[in-house]
Amino acid sequence: DQPCGYPHAECPIGGVLSTRESVKITQPRYCSNTGQTRFFDVVASPLFDANGKITRIVELSRDVTEERQMREDLLRRNQQLAILNTVSNTVNQSLDIEELLRKALEEILRLTSIDAGAVFLREDINKDLKLMAHQGLSEEAATLAAQVGLLDGSCGGVLETGQITIVPDVSRFRGHRARSLKRERLITLVHIPLVAKGSTLGSMCVGTKMQCQFNLEEQQLFQALASQIAVAIENAQLYAEVQQKEQLRGELFVKAINAQEEERKRIARELHDETSQSLTALLYFIEETLEMKTLKDAKGKLLNMLQLTKHVLDNVHKIIFDLRPSMLDHLGLVPALRWFAESRLEPKGVRVVVEEVTPPKRLPSEVETAIFRIVQEAITNITRHAAARNVHITFNMTDEQVIVCVEDDGIGFNIESLDYLPDSTRGLGLLSMQERLELLGGELAINTIPGQGTQLLVRLGL
Ligand SMILES: Nc1ncnc2c1ncn2[C@@H]1O[C@H](COP(=O)(O)OP(=O)(O)O)[C@@H](O)[C@H]1O
Ligand SMILES: [Mg+2]
Numbered sequence: 001d002q003p004c005g006y007p008h009a010e011c012p013i014g015g016v017l018s019t020r021e022s023v024k025i026t027q028p029r030y031c032s033n034t035g036q037t038r039f040f041d042v043v044a045s046p047l048f049d050a051n052g053k054i055t056r057i058v059e060l061s062r063d064v065t066e067e068r069q070m071r072e073d074l075l076r077r078n079q080q081l082a083i084l085n086t087v088s089n090t091v092n093q094s095l096d097i098e099e100l101l102r103k104a105l106e107e108i109l110r111l112t113s114i115d116a117g118a119v120f121l122r123e124d125i126n127k128d129l130k131l132m133a134h135q136g137l138s139e140e141a142a143t144l145a146a147q148v149g150l151l152d153g154s155c156g157g158v159l160e161t162g163q164i165t166i167v168p169d170v171s172r173f174r175g176h177r178a179r180s181l182k183r184e185r186l187i188t189l190v191h192i193p194l195v196a197k198g199s200t201l202g203s204m205c206v207g208t209k210m211q212c213q214f215n216l217e218e219q220q221l222f223q224a225l226a227s228q229i230a231v232a233i234e235n236a237q238l239y240a241e242v243q244q245k246e247q248l249r250g251e252l253f254v255k256a257i258n259a260q261e262e263e264r265k266r267i268a269r270e271l272h273d274e275t276s277q278s279l280t281a282l283l284y285f286i287e288e289t290l291e292m293k294t295l296k297d298a299k300g301k302l303l304n305m306l307q308l309t310k311h312v313l314d315n316v317h318k319i320i321f322d323l324r325p326s327m328l329d330h331l332g333l334v335p336a337l338r339w340f341a342e343s344r345l346e347p348k349g350v351r352v353v354v355e356e357v358t359p360p361k362r363l364p365s366e367v368e369t370a371i372f373r374i375v376q377e378a379i380t381n382i383t384r385h386a387a388a389r390n391v392h393i394t395f396n397m398t399d400e401q402v403i404v405c406v407e408d409d410g411i412g413f414n415i416e417s418l419d420y421l422p423d424s425t426r427g428l429g430l431l432s433m434q435e436r437l438e439l440l441g442g443e444l445a446i447n448t449i450p451g452q453g454t455q456l457l458v459r460l461g462l
Pocket of ligand 2: 428429430
């Protein structure tokens with residue numbers, strides 16, 4: 001009955017006798033001196049006599065413990081790779097952050113022993129974590145998690161440490177969050193940081209209904225999953241940023257075209273109302289003068305004509321300056337801007353100081369134009385929004401770079417609250433400054449606090 005003598009061990013002999021063929025089985029054998037169970041492949045083969053009767057059975061045993069272990073390891077690794085692959089494919093199929101997170105959690109719950117999961121993201125370096133997606137949680141638990149986190153507000157502090165944190169048994173904790181997790185029957189919780197390119201974007205929290213001791217290998221799988229998800233989040237964020245920029249660029253373009261059209265209308269109106277009217281008047285004066293008999297009579301008319309001509313000339317100069325200040329081409333950036341600043345600010349009672357820290361210097365024409373337009377917009381903003389009393393403009397121009405600073409002591413503003421909605425009537429002045437600078441590889445910094453004035457810093461490498 002027990003040919004091999006191992007309790008509970010399956011015996012191949014019966015199989016050989018009934019099938020008359022070789023039988024192969026795997027037997028566990030307890031090794032009393034090491035306390036280990038080892039596995040043996042046993043092959044039993046029949047030997048026949050001339051009449052075809054089984055006379056002997058030969059049994060060969062081979063220790064396959066290591067082989068078995070390796071096979072199991074390989075299988076597990078394969079499963080983990082398959083999980084990673086599936087999640088990675090899932091997250092790469094969407095550029096919508098909430099959707100991709102929801103799908104990733106769905107897959108993780110489906111493919112692993114995890115029973116519930118949530119992803120929290122930090123939208124801004126100073127802001128709290130925000131619940132972006134969850135799976136396997138009741139609405140009640142999800143609402144609480146959205147308000148105060150799953151077990152604590154900082155996801156086990158993973159954002160600071162950048163390390164995976166395991167809470168083996170949440171029943172040790174008190175408080176409404178722990179009670180909520182208990183209602184969900186969750187026992188073990190794992191917080192995994194979502195890290196992309198060295199920065200922590202948020203945290204993925206997963207929980208199991210059985211108490212789990214996640215080994216190093218399983219923790220590594222979590223981290224690999226988290227990094228796939230983090231990269232996908234980063235991609236989606238970049239995509240959203242590009243889209244927003246694209247939209248802004250489009251709006252800017254439309255506004256630029258409209259502004260150009262407006263400018264043309266204004267010039268046409270000015271030419272019509274002022275220049276053409278004055279020239280018509282001049283025409284009448286000339287005709288009248290031609291009919292006069294004496295030079296004495298004509299002299300009065302000529303004086304009128306002189307006045308009128310001066311007036312027309314002034315007007316034409318103004319229009320030309322608005323189109324493109326010839327001063328900018330003839331005298332350079334600083335004199336043109338000094339003239340512009342004084343002529344716009346002083347009549348409004350604003351004191352303006354324009355200062356050159358470095359010796360005067362001409363810059364490439366496109367750079368002078370860009371800086372002129374940027375400072376022109378800054379000055380227009382000061383006259384329109386700042387209610388300033390003093391304005392200070394400094395130019396620092398070396399061979400390597402140009403730094404221009406426009407500072408006012410007006411009411412300042414809150415940059416954060418500026419939103420450029422498509423239907424906003426607000427202009428895109430600050431934005432077009434930035435665009436102009438970016439085109440030339442420069443940068444714009446705006447330092448302002450409500451009530452404490454505004455400082456605009458333009459930096460451009462040459
Ligand atoms: N120097 C300044 N002082 C106070 N507020 C400013 C100043 N410059 C800009 N702002 C604020 O920033 C907003 C955006 O400016 P801008 O993009 O030029 O658009 P717009 O001038 O058409 O409103 C302004 O509406 C104003 O509220
Ligand atoms: Mg403006």
